[in-house]
Amino acid sequence: MIKDTSKPRQNYFNRNQGLAMTILVLSLLPFVVGLFEGSSPVQVWLNEGGTSKFIEGLAIEIFILAIFALSYDLLFGITGLLSLGHSMFFATGAYLTGILLKNFETPLGLTILWVLGAAVINALIFGLVLPRVKGITFALVTLGIASVFHILIMSRELGDFTGADVGLQRIPSPAFINPATERLRFYFLALAILVFFFLVYKRFVSSPVGRVCVAIRENEGRALMLGYNTFVFKLAALTLSSITASVAGLIHAIYQPIVSPNTAGLGYTIMALLVVLIGGVGTLNGALIGAAVYRLLDFGLRRYLGEVASFVNGTIYILIVLFLPYGIVGTWRLKSLDIRQGWKRLLGYVQKSK
Amino acid sequence: MNINLKKDLPRWLTLFGLLVFFVIAARGMETKDWVITLLRGLSVGSVTFLVASGFSLIFGLLDVLNMAHGTMFMIGAYITWTVYVRPDTFVDLLTPGLLLLSGFTLSAVWKRLARGLKQKGNWRVILRWVGLIVGIAAMIYILPRYPITIWDVGNYSQSPVTYSYLADQGLINLPPGLPFEEISPLVAVLGLLAASLLTAFSLSTFGARSQVAPPVSWKNLILFGFLTVTGVLALVFNNPLTSFLTGMNTTLLFTIALSVGVLAGVLLGSVMEATLIRPLYSRPIYQLMLTLGLSAIGVEAVRAIWGRPEFVMPKPSLFAGVGDGCPASSIADLWTNHCSTILLFDGRIRVYNEIFIPLVGLTVLAGIWILLQRSRLGMIIRAGVQDREMVEALGINVQRVFNTVFATGVGLAVLGGGLAAPSMGLSNVMGETLILNALIALAIGGLTNFPGAALGSLLVGLLQQVIIKYGAIGIPIPFTDIVFKPTPPLVPASTVLLMVFVLLILPNGLLGKKE
Numbered sequence: 044m045i046k047d048t049s050k051p052r053q054n055y056f057n058r059n060q061g062l063a064m065t066i067l068v069l070s071l072l073p074f075v076v077g078l079f080e081g082s083s084p085v086q087v088w089l090n091e092g093g094t095s096k097f098i099e100g101l102a103i104e105i106f107i108l109a110i111f112a113l114s115y116d117l118l119f120g121i122t123g124l125l126s127l128g129h130s131m132f133f134a135t136g137a138y139l140t141g142i143l144l145k146n147f148e149t150p151l152g153l154t155i156l157w158v159l160g161a162a163v164i165n166a167l168i169f170g171l172v173l174p175r176v177k178g179i180t181f182a183l184v185t186l187g188i189a190s191v192f193h194i195l196i197m198s199r200e201l202g203d204f205t206g207a208d209v210g211l212q213r214i215p216s217p218a219f220i221n222p223a224t225e226r227l228r229f230y231f232l233a234l235a236i237l238v239f240f241f242l243v244y245k246r247f248v249s250s251p252v253g254r255v256c257v258a259i260r261e262n263e264g265r266a267l268m269l270g271y272n273t274f275v276f277k278l279a280a281l282t283l284s285s286i287t288a289s290v291a292g293l294i295h296a297i298y299q300p301i302v303s304p305n306t307a308g309l310g311y312t313i314m315a316l317l318v319v320l321i322g323g324v325g326t327l328n329g330a331l332i333g334a335a336v337y338r339l340l341d342f343g344l345r346r347y348l349g350e351v352a353s354f355v356n357g358t359i360y361i362l363i364v365l366f367l368p369y370g371i372v373g374t375w376r377l378k379s380l381d382i383r384q385g386w387k388r389l390l391g392y393v394q395k396s397k
Numbered sequence: 398m399n400i401n402l403k404k405d406l407p408r409w410l411t412l413f414g415l416l417v418f419f420v421i422a423a424r425g426m427e428t429k430d431w432v433i434t435l436l437r438g439l440s441v442g443s444v445t446f447l448v449a450s451g452f453s454l455i456f457g458l459l460d461v462l463n464m465a466h467g468t469m470f471m472i473g474a475y476i477t478w479t480v481y482v483r484p485d486t487f488v489d490l491l492t493p494g495l496l497l498l499s500g501f502t503l504s505a506v507w508k509r510l511a512r513g514l515k516q517k518g519n520w521r522v523i524l525r526w527v528g529l530i531v532g533i534a535a536m537i538y539i540l541p542r543y544p545i546t547i548w549d550v551g552n553y554s555q556s557p558v559t560y561s562y563l564a565d566q567g568l569i570n571l572p573p574g575l576p577f578e579e580i581s582p583l584v585a586v587l588g589l590l591a592a593s594l595l596t597a598f599s600l601s602t603f604g605a606r607s608q609v610a611p612p613v614s615w616k617n618l619i620l621f622g623f624l625t626v627t628g629v630l631a632l633v634f635n636n637p638l639t640s641f642l643t644g645m646n647t648t649l650l651f652t653i654a655l656s657v658g659v660l661a662g663v664l665l666g667s668v669m670e671a672t673l674i675r676p677l678y679s680r681p682i683y684q685l686m687l688t689l690g691l692s693a694i695g696v697e698a699v700r701a702i703w704g705r706p707e708f709v710m711p712k713p714s715l716f717a718g719v720g721d722g723c724p725a726s727s728i729a730d731l732w733t734n735h736c737s738t739i740l741l742f743d744g745r746i747r748v749y750n751e752i753f754i755p756l757v758g759l760t761v762l763a764g765i766w767i768l769l770q771r772s773r774l775g776m777i778i779r780a781g782v783q784d785r786e787m788v789e790a791l792g793i794n795v796q797r798v799f800n801t802v803f804a805t806g807v808g809l810a811v812l813g814g815g816l817a818a819p820s821m822g823l824s825n826v827m828g829e830t831l832i833l834n835a836l837i838a839l840a841i842g843g844l845t846n847f848p849g850a851a852l853g854s855l856l857v858g859l860l861q862q863v864i865i866k867y868g869a870i871g872i873p874i875p876f877t878d879i880v881f882k883p884t885p886p887l888v889p890a891s892t893v894l895l896m897v898f899v900l901l902i903l904p905n906g907l908l909g910k911k912e
């Protein structure tokens with residue numbers, strides 16, 4: 044990254060203008076949609092607008108996907124660990140939330156604690172195999188662990204809790220964030236959690252631990268030679284990633300009221316991988332933009348094309364790979380200097396011709 | 398391979414443990430049961446191996462994880478089925494296919510011609526794009542108007558399912574060929590030929606300046622002439638050819654169908670590598686996304702052309718006899734009556750599924766092994782798997798080898814699909830299950846190790862069949878009266894567990910070398 048050293052150091056807000064603007068736009072979004080629909084902001088506030096409620100729901104799904112993809116980007120894009128078992132983290136969060144709320148009627152605060160604990164245990168399970176296997180073998184072993192978890196969830200013996208192959212149904216959601224009646228509050232909560240994790244991740248990547256993680260991605264042998272115990276750093280990234288993904292699962296379980304066993308399958312991991320690849324590997328912003336692009340593309344195509352949607356989807360992925368070689372954000376960062384210079388040249392040309 | 402017992406102790410212990418496991422499993426069954434289980438395991442293993450070996454060759458040499466390999470397997474099954482059950486569609490498709498292909502056989506001539514053109518100005522660029530656009534426009538105009546007899550997905554009475562059923566009963570009655578209505582045959586043939594020549598020429602001008610033009614030999618021209626003439630002949634003798642194929646001995650037809658499928662697969666692989674995979678060698682992880690996208694496209698294309706319902710493929714006549722003397726009790730009986738089943742230790746064994754497929758698998762294993770060990774190409778491939786940059790530095794045209802290997806890999810997957818179609822049936826999801834099995838087999842055997850792919854596939858096939866068998870007879874747990882019957886979800890789980898177990902002991906697989 045090229046840093047402009049000519050300008051004096053800016054304050055925190057100025058440095059994060061883009062983020063602040065995004066938050067502002069996203070906060071106003073339900074109300075603007077409400078105005079278009081013809082319902083006043085007060086009505087939107089009271090969750091009475093139909094379209095704005097629908098848009099909020101779509102946005103909440105994007106936020107959940109973005110949190111999940113963010114956690115995958117930390118593991119894959121920043122630390123360089125290709126895991127194919129990432130959906131296990133998400134499904135653990137979702138299923139544990141569902142089971143605790145439904146079968147044990149645990150209060151939400153305690154549920155969150157349980158989920159966080161389970162996420163740490165999950166990370167430790169992956170950590171067990173971490174020093175043994177590397178690269179593509181790590182991907183396959185994690186795929187194996189996640190498959191066992193998937194089969195466990197689908198098994199009939201645990202059907203009383205997990206609902207076997209039907210999945211968890213009718214999870215009671217706490218009244219104050221009930222997605223049906225209090226959707227706007229849920230929307231802001233999901234947005235807040237997303238922003239929180241994004242800021243934590245940005246801080247993590249620029250922290251000394253995060254820099255070592257990047258070094259491990261670039262060349263693990265060299266990081267070892269410099270005296271870093273790479274296992275500890277990888278485990279730290281894995282734990283943070285696991286916690287984030289589990290929280291995404293928790294929000295998913297409360298929002299959807301159902302959890303399907305597909306959330307533990309390979310397809311869910313591949314989805315996160317696709318989102319990160321669309322956005323740009325290792326860019327963090329890319330995970331958020333990729334999530335929005337992926338979900339909106341999927342939604343739009345399914346709505347307007349129906350059957351052939353995944354055909355078009357596949358074609359679009361291939362076009363993205365061929366024409367946006369490093370994902371949306373990655374390519375933008377590479378080209379932004381060129382674009383700026385080209386713009387300046389164009390302006391100079393126009394001025395000269397005057 | 399020199400055996401070093403001390404160094405390789407974990408490896409030998411694991412292999413020994415697996416052997417003991419299978420022997421104990423076999424001891425728990427009756428003789429006929431374990432023979433059947435063994436043969437079924439070999440059969441599943443062979444199909445898995447055909448996919449896994451191509452995957453492993455491609456991954457080893459090109460570093461491409463081709464997630465579309467399972468889709469290729471599925472497409473192979475569907476192509477073989479079409480040639481076998483609907484020869485009329487195949488004959489109708491033959492002419493446009495060959496004509497479109499013929500222009501590209503002259504690429505050496507085109508490259509030479511493109512170098513001869515004046516290098517000045519934008520003429521080159523204009524010519525290239527005009528040629529490309531005109532060529533593709535001609536194709537878009539002609540191809541939808543070209544009459545091809547095909548089933549109507551919307552109309553169920555004409556669906557592939559019906560045709561499979563009729564073919565199985567021997568009652569197949571193909572619909573009459575469609576006449577040329579919207580376009581005259583002469584215009585169609587000449588137009589397609591011209592479109593192909595133009596497109597091939599325009600495509601060959603890309604990057605022609607930097608490359609050394611390959612020498613033009615008579616081989617190119619002969620191939621071009623052969624393809625064109627065959628294409629035209631197929632059009633002229635459309636109906637006789639169709640009735641000839643329909644009336645043919647089904648064993649021979651099956652062989653033709655398999656070869657057509659493999660040829661199409663090799664072509665598809667070659668085109669895929671040259672157009673889509675080649676620009677991405679510098680960005681390995683994006684190949685994953687590309688092949689995933691291709692896989693989605695392939696599945697959707699199959700759904701659009703053949704529809705969603707599953708259907709079967711009748712077995713060729715050599716393996717379909719059920720009359721007198723069947724099930725056969727000896728090899729001689731089998732040979733004279735073409736029985737579909739044979740009695741072995743009082744167990745009925747299906748000849749196609751449990752004897753023919755493993756034999757083909759073994760033949761392919763031996764063939765590729767000889768190719769890898771005894772030919773110049775094999776030497777380059779082995780060297781490339783070890784150190785690609787070094788091979789490039791030694792002045793070998795790696796690009797061409799890459800293309801060959803990718804095409805071969807896809808061809809093997811297609812062969813697997815075609816072979817599996819009569820025993821497994823055809824469905825839209827057959828590729829996904831198989832690619833997972835193949836990945837697991839490769840992980841067990843060693844990702845880039847060719848014998849490892851065979852061993853891993855065998856282990857996966859055997860383990861699955863053993864678990865399925867014990868699902869029927871049950872495992873008595875010692876000191877209790879409980880009989881544990883493995884449920885169907887445990888079949889994939891068992892292979893996954895085996896993979897995790899092997900990888901934790903030997904991170905590079907059973908036969909993989911330490912990197």
